[in-house]
Amino acid sequence: MNKPLAPTGLNQDEPLLWETGSPGRTGFSMPRRDVEPFPLDDGIAGEGPDFPDLNEMGVVRHYTRLSQWNFGVDTGMYPLGSCTMKYNPKINEKCSQLAGLAGLHPMLPAGMTQGALRLMAELERLLAEITGMDAVSLQPAAGAQGELAGMLLIHAYLKSRNVTRNKIIIPDTAHGTNPASAALCGYRPVRIKSGDEGILTPEAVQAVMDEDTAGIMITNPNTLGLFEEHIKEIADRVHAQGGQVYCDGANMNAIMGMVHMGNSGVDVLHLNLHKTFSAPHGGGGPGSGPVCVARHLAPFLPVPRILEKDGVYHLSEDFPQSLGRLHSFFGNFGVMIKAYAYILSLGAAGLKKSSQLAVLNANYIKEKLKKVFHLPYDRPCMHECVFSDKFQREYKITTLDMAKRLMDFGFHPPTIYFPLVVDGAMMIEPTETESLEEIDRFVGACRMVATEALESPDLLRGAPKRCKVERLDETLACRQPCLVG
Amino acid sequence: MRYLPHTPEDLAAMLQAVGVHSMAELFSTVPDECARREPLDLPEPLTEWELDAHMAALSDKRAIHAPGGHARSRPIAFLGAGRYEHFIPESINYLLGRSEFTTAYTPYQPEMSQGTLQAIYEYQTLTSRLLGLEVANASLYDGASALAEALLMAVRITRKKKVALSRAIHPHYRQVVRTYLDPAGSEIVELPFVESGRADVSGLQGVEDLAAVAVQSPNFFGCVEDLTAVGDMCRESGILFISAFTEPLAYGILKDPGSQGAHIACGEGQSLGIPEWFGGPGLGMFACKRQYMRNMPGRLVGQTLDKQGRRGFVLTLATREQHIRREKATSNICTNSSLCALTAAMYMASLGGTGIRELARLNYDKAGYLKQALRKAGFRIPFDSHCFNEFVVEFPPDFEATYDRLLKKNMVAGLPLSPWYPELQHHYLLCVTETRTRADIDAFVKEVLS
Numbered sequence A: 001m002n003k004p005l006a007p008t009g010l011n012q013d014e015p016l017l018w019e020t021g022s023p024g025r026t027g028f029s030m031p032r033r034d035v036e037p038f039p040l041d042d043g044i045a046g047e048g049p050d051f052p053d054l055n056e057m058g059v060v061r062h063y064t065r066l067s068q069w070n071f072g073v074d075t076g077m078y079p080l081g082s083c084t085m086k087y088n089p090k091i092n093e094k095c096s097q098l099a100g101l102a103g104l105h106p107m108l109p110a111g112m113t114q115g116a117l118r119l120m121a122e123l124e125r126l127l128a129e130i131t132g133m134d135a136v137s138l139q140p141a142a143g144a145q146g147e148l149a150g151m152l153l154i155h156a157y158l159k160s161r162n163v164t165r166n167k168i169i170i171p172d173t174a175h176g177t178n179p180a181s182a183a184l185c186g187y188r189p190v191r192i193k194s195g196d197e198g199i200l201t202p203e204a205v206q207a208v209m210d211e212d213t214a215g216i217m218i219t220n221p222n223t224l225g226l227f228e229e230h231i232k233e234i235a236d237r238v239h240a241q242g243g244q245v246y247c248d249g250a251n252m253n254a255i256m257g258m259v260h261m262g263n264s265g266v267d268v269l270h271l272n273l274h275k276t277f278s279a280p281h282g283g284g285g286p287g288s289g290p291v292c293v294a295r296h297l298a299p300f301l302p303v304p305r306i307l308e309k310d311g312v313y314h315l316s317e318d319f320p321q322s323l324g325r326l327h328s329f330f331g332n333f334g335v336m337i338k339a340y341a342y343i344l345s346l347g348a349a350g351l352k353k354s355s356q357l358a359v360l361n362a363n364y365i366k367e368k369l370k371k372v373f374h375l376p377y378d379r380p381c382m383h384e385c386v387f388s389d390k391f392q393r394e395y396k397i398t399t400l401d402m403a404k405r406l407m408d409f410g411f412h413p414p415t416i417y418f419p420l421v422v423d424g425a426m427m428i429e430p431t432e433t434e435s436l437e438e439i440d441r442f443v444g445a446c447r448m449v450a451t452e453a454l455e456s457p458d459l460l461r462g463a464p465k466r467c468k469v470e471r472l473d474e475t476l477a478c479r480q481p482c483l484v485g
Numbered sequence B: 001m002r003y004l005p006h007t008p009e010d011l012a013a014m015l016q017a018v019g020v021h022s023m024a025e026l027f028s029t030v031p032d033e034c035a036r037r038e039p040l041d042l043p044e045p046l047t048e049w050e051l052d053a054h055m056a057a058l059s060d061k062r063a064i065h066a067p068g069g070h071a072r073s074r075p076i077a078f079l080g081a082g083r084y085e086h087f088i089p090e091s092i093n094y095l096l097g098r099s100e101f102t103t104a105y106t107p108y109q110p111e112m113s114q115g116t117l118q119a120i121y122e123y124q125t126l127t128s129r130l131l132g133l134e135v136a137n138a139s140l141y142d143g144a145s146a147l148a149e150a151l152l153m154a155v156r157i158t159r160k161k162k163v164a165l166s167r168a169i170h171p172h173y174r175q176v177v178r179t180y181l182d183p184a185g186s187e188i189v190e191l192p193f194v195e196s197g198r199a200d201v202s203g204l205q206g207v208e209d210l211a212a213v214a215v216q217s218p219n220f221f222g223c224v225e226d227l228t229a230v231g232d233m234c235r236e237s238g239i240l241f242i243s244a245f246t247e248p249l250a251y252g253i254l255k256d257p258g259s260q261g262a263h264i265a266c267g268e269g270q271s272l273g274i275p276e277w278f279g280g281p282g283l284g285m286f287a288c289k290r291q292y293m294r295n296m297p298g299r300l301v302g303q304t305l306d307k308q309g310r311r312g313f314v315l316t317l318a319t320r321e322q323h324i325r326r327e328k329a330t331s332n333i334c335t336n337s338s339l340c341a342l343t344a345a346m347y348m349a350s351l352g353g354t355g356i357r358e359l360a361r362l363n364y365d366k367a368g369y370l371k372q373a374l375r376k377a378g379f380r381i382p383f384d385s386h387c388f389n390e391f392v393v394e395f396p397p398d399f400e401a402t403y404d405r406l407l408k409k410n411m412v413a414g415l416p417l418s419p420w421y422p423e424l425q426h427h428y429l430l431c432v433t434e435t436r437t438r439a440d441i442d443a444f445v446k447e448v449l450s
Helices: A056-067 A090-096 A114-131 A143-160 A178-184 A202-208 A231-240 A295-300 A333-369 A399-408 A436-455 A457-461 A474-479 B008-018 B048-060 B090-095 B114-131 B143-158 B171-181 B227-237 B248-252 B290-295 B322-328 B338-376 B399-408 B438-449
Strands: A135-137 A167-171 A188-192 A213-219 A244-248 A268-270 A291-293 A305-309 A312-316 A385-388 A425-428 B162-166 B187-191 B210-216 B240-245 B264-268 B284-288 B301-305 B311-315 B390-394 B427-431
Touching: A056 B090, A056 B114, A056 B338, A090 A333, A090 B048, A114 A135, A114 A291, A114 A305, A114 A312, A114 A333, A114 B048, A135 A295, A143 A178, A143 A213, A143 A244, A143 A268, A143 A291, A143 A295, A167 A178, A178 A188, A178 A213, A178 B322, A188 A202, A188 B322, A202 A231, A213 A231, A231 A244, A291 A295, A333 A385, A333 A425, A333 A436, A333 B008, A333 B048, A399 A425, A399 A436, A399 A457, A436 A457, A436 B008, A474 B301, B090 B338, B114 B248, B114 B284, B114 B301, B114 B311, B114 B338, B143 B162, B143 B171, B143 B210, B143 B240, B143 B264, B143 B284, B143 B290, B162 B171, B171 B187, B187 B210, B210 B227, B227 B240, B240 B248, B248 B338, B284 B290, B338 B390, B338 B427, B338 B438, B399 B438
Parallel strands: A167 A188, A167 A213, A213 A244, A244 A268, B162 B187, B162 B210, B210 B240, B240 B264
Antiparallel strands: A135 A291, A268 A291, A305 A312, A385 A425, B264 B284, B301 B311, B390 B427
8 A cells, every 4th residue: 555645744834814914014115205295185095904013024924834734736635525625737827827928908999908808718718618609708707697697598598589487497506606596696596306327307397397497407417426327318308398407517627528418408508617627726715617509599698709700809798698797707718728738738538538537547446435435326437436334324423524534644635415306415526636646645535544544543633733723713714704803 | 738747558458357349339428419529620639839829929929000910018008997906026926826726626625624614714804904894795796796796785785676777887897787687687787977067866766665875986997986975875875885897996096985974885907906907807896884794795704713713714604605595596606706805905915005095096097197198288177076096187179189190109098988978979088097107198298189
C-alpha cells in the first residue's frame, strides 16, 4: 500500500484583523493630492467606517497566514463530488490579468473593446460546439444563475406561445439548487424517483408529465455519477406534451467530445466554467454559468447579445422576446477569459481525453474501494462514484467521521451526505488531473480509514487532529449566530 | 498535454483494474443516439507560448480606428456608471496568488478551510461597519442581483407583492430586478426623479400592498440621496427601506445607509480592489438589520468553537439555503463571489479607517474640481445635488462630434444618458476617481472647449 502523505508545515496563529493594527498606519500608497478640497456639506458627511489601520506588511502577513490554514487543489487531491476540482492552469490566470482585458471598462464604446467582444463571441461558438447546442449566452454569473436562466428561457418561450404552466419535474438525482431556481419562476417542483439502477425511467416521467408541466430539470450525468441512458426517450415524451427539457450541465466534465447534448433532446443546458473549464473556484466563486440553447430558444436569451458584422463586434439589446438582463453588465468576463484560454490550450482531442481520463479515474476508484465501502449502484460510472457508510455504521462510524479522518491523511474529503438518495453518501470525483500515484495514495488512505473504523474507531470520532482546528461546533454557530466581530 | 498525468502504462494498468479493454468501453452506458461520432470542430491546440501571444494580441486590440486596430495605452476615461477605475495595491495582486485561497472550493469542510472562513468573517464585519448595519452576508454575484435578492427578501418578509424602485437606480439593475421579479408575479412601481436629480418618494404614501422601496445613493446620476427622509417615510408607513449603491467608497466620507434608517443595504463592491474586467466578476455586497438575518439570501460565516474550545469559523444558518430548504430557500445562490469578497477585505484592510476617509475625500474633491471647471466654462450642471465622484453635465447639442474627436485622442467624455433617459438628451455622466490627475482633468476641459 502507498503511504499517505502527512500534512506538515507551520500553522501560525493570527488574530482577527481588528485585533491588530494601530491608528495612523497605512497599507496604501495614497495618490498625490493635486486639487484643493471641495466644500463638503455637514448634512451628508459621515464619520467613516471603523476599520483597523495596518501597514502593508501587516496586511500581507495576515493573509499569508490565513492562506496557510486553507487547502486547495494546488495543496492536494480535492475529490469533492459534483465540484470538478481539477487543476487550474497558471497561464490562464496571467491571461485574465492582461491590462487590455482586466482594465477594460464595460461602458466603453464598442469601438474600443473589440478584443474583449471577439473573445466572448468566440467562446460562445466554442461552447456551442462542445455541447452540440445552437446558441449561447455567457451572462449567468454562476451555475445557479445559469439554471435560473434556463427556467426563465422556458418560461419566456411558453409565454410567447400563450401557454401558462405551473409545475416542473425534478428527479431525486438532480442538483440541489434546481428546485430553488425553478421556484423563482413560480414553478412548483414535482419530485420523481430514479429507478433501481439509479437512473430515470421514461415511465416515471410519463406518469407525472401533463399539460400543466413546463418541463423537466435533469442532471446528466446525474448526481450518482451515472449517465441518464433514457434521456432521449424522456425528452421525446416531455416534448410530446409541450414541455421543455432543461439539462443541468455541471457534470459536463464527464462527456466532452463523447456526448452530443443537442441530439439527446436537450433544449437548454447550463455549464460551469469554474468546473469543467478549469477556472478556479476561489473559495466559493466567482464562477460563470453560460446557458446553451437549441435554436427555438435563442430569441429568448438574455440581453445584451454580441453581434458581428464584417469582423466588427457590437452589443445589442434589440431582442424583444428576450428574458431580459441577469447581470450588471455582460457576465463574469474575468472567468470567461480563463475558460477560453483552457479550451484553446486543449483543443478537441485534449478535451475529449480529459473527459475520458476523468471517467477512468472515477471507475478506478470505484473498483478499488467497492469492497471497503458500500457501493449502492454497482454500474459503470461517469466522472464520479457514490459510496455510503452502510458497512461502517455497524461500528457506529459515520460518513462524517470518515471524512474528517481523511483530512489527517492530507486529503480533502469527498462531498458528503449528497445526493440525498443515498443514505450517508460519499461522492468522489477525482477529475482527470490526478495521477495514478496520487489516486493510489487516496485509495490507500480510504482503506486505512476503513480499517481504523473497525479497529480504533475513536481515532475517527476525534478527527481531525492535524488541521488548524479540531472538529467545530456547527450547532453552537447556528444557535448563537455571531456573523460579525 | 501537460495538465494530464497519465502515461500509456498507467492507462493500461487502470483499464485492466476497471475490467475494460478500451477508453470507449468506459462509455458503454451512453446510447448511440446521444453519442458524438465526429470529433469536435475546435481550433488546433495552442502551446503555452502561442496562447500567450494570442491573448496579448486580443488584449491589445481595442480600437477599430487606430492604426492597425491597436491602441496600447489605456484610455483616459471619465466613465463610471457602476464600474470604477481605482488604483489596486500590488500587495493585493500578490496575495491573490496564494492558491490556497484561489484553488479551494466553498468551505464545506471548515477544518480545512479556516483561511477562507476567517477572511470572509472579517469581510462580513468590515462590510457591516461600512454600511452601518448589524449583519452582512458572504457576498452575492454583483450589485444588480444583490438588489433583486433584497427585493425578493422584502417580499418574503412582508408577504406583500409590490415594490417601488427609484428611476435614478442604475438602469441595468432595474432591468435585472424585472428579470428576477416578473415571472413570480411581483409588481414594480417606478419612482420619478425631480429637478435635483434625486428620487421623489412622495407618491408612495397612498400605495397599498407595498413591501419595500429601493433607492440608490449616490444614485446613477451621482447625486447623494436624502436617505434620512426616505428612512423616515418608510418607518412611518411600515415599508422596508432598501438602500442600494454602486460606489461603496463613498461611505468613506458620506453617512452610511444604516444610520439613516435603511433596513437592507446592498450593491456593487467592485470599487474595493477588483479590476474593471469588462464588467464582471463583481461583488454583491449585502447587509441588513439583525432581525432579518434568517431571511437573508446567500452564505453566512459564523464564529464558533472547536472541541478544544478554540475560536473557529463555519458556514452557518444553512437551513435558509437551497440545498436544504430546496424550493422554499431564501435564494437559489450557491457559488457566490468569495474571492472578490476576499479581495475587498484585503483592500479595506490596506486602506484602513484613516485611508478610506482620505481616498474617498480625494475622489470627492477631484470630481468637484471637474464639475467646477465645467460650470465655469459655461456648461450646465442640471442636477444641483451633492455628488461623490460622478455627476451629470449637459453639453451643447453638437457635442457628439466633440465626443468622437476625443475618442480618437483616447479620451472618453463620460457616458451619454439618452439611451436610458430619452428626456436627458445631450446629458453625459462623468466620473473622476483618484486615478485621474489634475493634468488629465485640465486637458479634458481644454479639449471639450476647443
